[in-house]
Amino acid sequence: MEPMTLLIVTCILFVGSHLLLSHPLRAPLAGRMGERSFQIVYSIVALATFILVVQAWRGMPPEPPLWAAGDALWAIASLVVLIASILFMGSLVGNPALPAPGAAFAAQGAPRGVYAITRHPMMWGFSLWALAHALVMPTPGQFVLSAAIAFLALVGAAGQDVKKARLMGDTWRHWAARTSFVPFARQIRGTTPWGDTIPRPHALFGGILVWIAATWAHGALGYMAAGIWRWIS
Template sequence: MDPALTVLIAASIAFVGTHFVLSHPLRAPLINVLGATGFMLVYSLVAFATLGWMAHAFGQVQGSGLGGSGTAGWVIATLLTLPAMLLLLGSFIRNPALPAPGAKEAARREPAGAFRITRHPMMWGIALWAISHIVIWWSWRTNVVALAILILALVGSKLQDGKKREQMGEAWAAWEAKTSFWPRWSAMPSAGALLWLAAILGWLAATYAHIHVGDVPAGVWRWVQLG
């Protein structure tokens, strides 16, 4: 195995592993010792350090080499990233999982927007993004990072349910009863016209930026020639 790829795997494991450990088994003990602010400082430093290591290691590995999955892979990836954007944007609207005032009140409301699809729209949006990159089968470095993000999103959201039950009690239990962990794809049209419009515009912008950031045309831009 390429030594640079081994380093990337180690960095990815460190990024995901420290997130799980600090967010769950070590969270309460560290808050007791460091206080809430001190804990967030340590958590942020570790997260940025391991993310930076992963980003640096990513740049040291060859950027292609798997041959890709052809047009079929790009079509699947394109179709996955639009609902991913919808879920991601929708997750910022009245999300009881976010650490903000009024979380319990938000959990007692009827699910709306992206929460009609899943109670973890942010995590599922990120997961779909990761899957879309694996489907393309572009490079080992992309697959390693995408798999790490996929595990972080889906395992993390499942663990979050347990943490929120402890923190929010009955309010989160009621929210779980009204929502689904697994996406209800049939509910996507009911997310709302404005959210869909924002998602389409955001998706077009993000996939267009991929041309300049990743030097690879993505989304509909792979088939649309501009200028």
């Protein structure tokens, strides 16, 4: 199998298995196997398909970039990754979309910080991360990988809306009515103040630390220098 074909196939397996096990197959399988057993199976499938994607990616031959990524584009991509890191760190606390015991309680609060930006900050963080990599590594293989990650994140987020509405009922619908799927949509419409989007300290400072560490590791692991390390290393 050609390297690009293999990468596409493994990405389809990775994305498809995640979506199927997270949504249409979750309830019947968890009901038959039990939640604990289902989580074990889900984790095994997720890890196995992820390893397949990584191996396929490593097997890709060198590809010429479709455009030159200069310092300006790297600066934009670095800023995008910083925003993605802030969204991700903010999503780890008080997130009604996560399968946590306090989800219903969290959904009753006023959307602030990253949740005033979007009710799916984690998923948009993954999507922005994928976009940034496609900007500075514009090869067909990277486009396939980035598209798979962004598709999984955003389609998965839409699936979360449906699943959470079924599981949490009016609590989730009330949360969804006070938040937006698309980042900053409510601010652009003028229904939510821009000041509400200021990240909380754990999101802002945690995101900055994650961004600094991740971009440092990018170069330390033998990949291209990224973030501030591109200019100070």
